[in-house]
Amino acid sequence: MSDITENTNIASRPAFLRTFSARDAGTLIGLVVILAVFGALVPGFFAERNLINILQQSSINACLALGMTLVIISGGIDLSVGPTAALSAVVSATMLVAGVPIPLAIAAGLAIGLACGFLNGALVAHVGLQPFIVTLGTLSTYRALALIYTGGNPVLGLPAGFRGLFNGSLLGIPFAVIIVAAVALVAWVVLKKTPFGEYLLAVGGNEEAAYIAGVPIARTKIAAYMISGLLAALAAQILMGRLGAAEPILGNLWELDAIAAAAIGGASLMGGKGSIIGTVLGAIILGAMRNGLTLMNVQSFYQLLATGLIILAAMMIDRVTRGRG
Template identity: 50%
Template sequence: MQPNKTAGAAAMTTQPERRTVSVLKSGEFARKASVLSGCIALFIVFSALTSSFYQPANLLDILLQSSINAVIAVGMTLVIMTKGIDLSVGSIVGLSSMVAADMANSGVMAGIGAGLAVGVACGFVNGVLIAKLKLPDFIVTLGTLSIFRGAALIYTNGQPIYGLPEEFRDLFAGQFLGAPTPVLFAVGIAALAYVMVAYTGLGERIIASGGNEEAARLSGINVERVKIIVYTLSGLLSSIAGFILIARIGAAEPIGGQGFELQAIGSAVIGGASLFGGVGNPFGSLIGAITLGALQNGLTLMNVPSFWQYVASGCVVILAVLADQMTRPRR
């Protein structure tokens, strides 16, 4: 009787699960179009207000500044899609970049491998604590935010690391076929994440787990494993963002990445990720990061004080959350 009961439960939950998965695959075209149109409108407004904004050099600068946030935001989007949050990404950026910079003196590949390993390990720890021990994601990642930051400070006794190998800097902050590699990393990672979410079984499980966790369990999805995977991916992408950061500035600091978690969450939400779970678009997060970058850049060119820039960015994020709450599909 038990197999029949299980099969019956799976059958009962098949339709809701498919409806949840179709939320992303059908695209929510209007929401995606509004994200892109909002970004374009922002560019048009600032171009009209200051002639310096639309200059090619400044537009390239916006893309470069947004690339680090975009890489982190893609990982954050995957976490948010499972109805989670990761406040530790900025600290992972700092810790993994410190380890990578230190080990890179022994070889570029050794530095990259060590930094990636640190990012994966940090994300895995977050995932296990949240999924296996059933601890609240907010509390866990708030705690690991401090732990990972402390570890970065302890690693070099609070001292920065200078003298990164040129090969490392060329890889993560150079050019490839005339295009800046930070931008290529951001676009490539967003594309890979989009393909994973929209066209693979893992993507369907991520959407289903965030849309209706109990229904996902009844249909045979290992929700705990899905959560561990997305937090691990978030840690991995945070370490890559850390590589781009230190390659651009030429040094690694233990406080590197401070505050990046808020920018990543803002970019993911602006890009259409729902804090209610089950909805998200890695390309939307890329556009969200560019939107925030353009907003800060435009206000800077207009000589708006930095503290008002924080106010403006916060207002944009709140409006995005409000729009999400008003338009999110009823399940």
């Protein structure tokens, strides 16, 4: 009965507001509160340059977290996004330095991300291994491959043409923000408007019922992990554009940030629930929090502590809301 009432309430909203769930609204309120607190405590926090900086810094985590959200909705987890990004980055970077055309080098990096995601998904879907164990193993494997490939050394001297693709701006908005906003829009359409989105929700919500209903379980899981790998590789390209270099240790603890953003945005680690809008807001919350704490000269390990506490709080909220359902 509560689901019927909620759906009726959503249907009665204006079209624009129908895209927001109650949890999304709560996440948005949380973002407003955080911005207000730091605005009061940190002089210049609301300066245009700083706000754009927050969006730019949040774009990489948002890109990762969008893929992570789809995996979490399907009932999985991807701990290997950081090493996937690193392996993708060093392969693309070495090709760029060697003079390979920029589109081909970028395509190779994105293909690496897809391949890493495919392996994760295949081990989960076809071999039947637990997602946590699979991606914990590939976390070390992909990181080792990146280190072996480069001998542990960074790849420097990326061409200016490549950097310009990700490091420029349009009407004052960084290209990275525009790219990730486009990715978020596509992810929202996929989740809300396509059969694949329905499959993800069905598999994560009740895999046995989804199987009986004819949902392609294995293909759905593999596709979710491939998207996660692809977006990890895209995040690596964005960071390479900003730094002009690639390192095999790139992406350390990115999985923590991505899970945190997804959890803050309403994704349940039990599967079957998640929000693209919420995930983007969650990434911005983390970006704003770190930006504000940095401007207040708070040491980085306290920022890590804050991230961990936010994940725990988000999980507790999810537990309470599920219990009420």
